[in-house]
Amino acid sequence: MTHTLRYRGRFAPTPSGPLHLGSLVAALGSFVDAHAAGGQWLVRIEDIDPPRCPEGAADTILRQLEAFGLHWDEEIRWQHHRHEAYQQALDQLAAKGLAYPCSCSRKQWQAFSVYPGWCRDGLSDTTKPVAWRLRSDLAKRPIDWQDRLFGFQQFDPEVLGDVVLKRKDNLWAYQLAVVVDDAEQGITDIVRGFDLLDNTPWQCQLQTALDLPTPRYLHLPLVVSNDGQKLSKQNKAPALKENADGIRHQLFQALQLLDLAPPDALAQEPPETQLNWAIAHWSVEHLVATSHRTFQPEP
Template identity: 45%
Template structure:
């Protein structure tokens, strides 16, 4: 059923070029948005300079255009949104929903990996570097995924006072992504299954702010030959710069979407238009799978 108010997005970080796993997330979110006759936005999540590679953001945008994934409106750059993140942090502080924390990562690891509220109640910043934590008042223990049904969170993660501003002065991912998705009016977030775990933290932030919560759909991950997800950290090869059609067909095959007979003779725009018409969330597999070779795209 078409939703005229549907807004989806693809939000890569510029820590390297897009690879086949990135294409799965981009294509899945694009097709879901277009199948709903909605808008598809692109946001560059450039709020972690130590992890970013110069020029990667513009390379990513060129890759999306090369693969026919044209977005609506202007690209949103998180590096230009600091005032919005500070305003969100100020509001949480004014509501008594945040506090300073000087606990080290090693201390939290010794606790089993989840923070125990040790610094809760601290109202003024300490002399040393400190993080800001959300005072958790709306723990989310489960959520409904459009593809996977009800997903249950680790109870310790759901209850944790998690970081919203890092001790190194950078804005935390969970805060920035919620502020920006709300600002852009995103109604459904389609992304990889590696981001299932932090979803409950993001939903919790929506509830603290009193904002409507978007729907979530987590796609299967593409794996390398070692069984690890394709990622920039695992040195996944960048998307090839040649004919994009075999790669798009491989991505559609990975998502178990219907074949497009005679795709070799079709323009890329026609292939994508047929993919939108054929799009079926119900056919998407739940499990991660090994990367499909581009040469094995369906013929």
């Protein structure tokens, strides 16, 4: 791996519940990739959707990361403090004619695969609350990038549709917030799950529209259960065990799920030893480019 001091990576969970094995794999992958490159690893709490973020969940996540030895290098960034920055970005897009208000409901356009752009040239209904959307027909097209694991990727904006930037309830949408924060924090490399690969085109569009740099992307295979379900909070994946034996065992499992093939004896070692081994042996070339890894839970 090419070592550079300017590498800045991040782990950016939504605090909708405690971390599980799938989120540990994503956190570990981003942590190890950053440190193997001699870079910095940041943590950002993406709490822009309060109804999804129960009280105390963010504190639980931070405690879990520390318990597994995943220590961040700068002060935590909280998205709920970032309204002005997101509004400034939206205003910039609107001034360029790249963002527009939309009064349409999903029910109105459910017969279409993506939103058909009815409000691009003026509101369909001026009496209804509005969301703000990105004009995919005017933004960068086609969208392409080189994923570090899955190679060349290309998407047609017309297939993606006009993504929401600000919701009708005045909450900020993920796509705009993540682009603004990654740029302001100087993030050079994004390591995250394969389920977010199809979000990357919108983010690349926004980066170009806002004159922001595009980071390098590495999408990791998802961890799925035997029935093919992604390990997620929505699917009630069990929270990480935080006792000493559980931490060692789950960290070792995460190394296996990242295709690092750790020696069996490493499973008995404390987090610091396991992480140091992982950093020394990390290479994207070890990763198998498939969309998922099946996790076999113990009986």
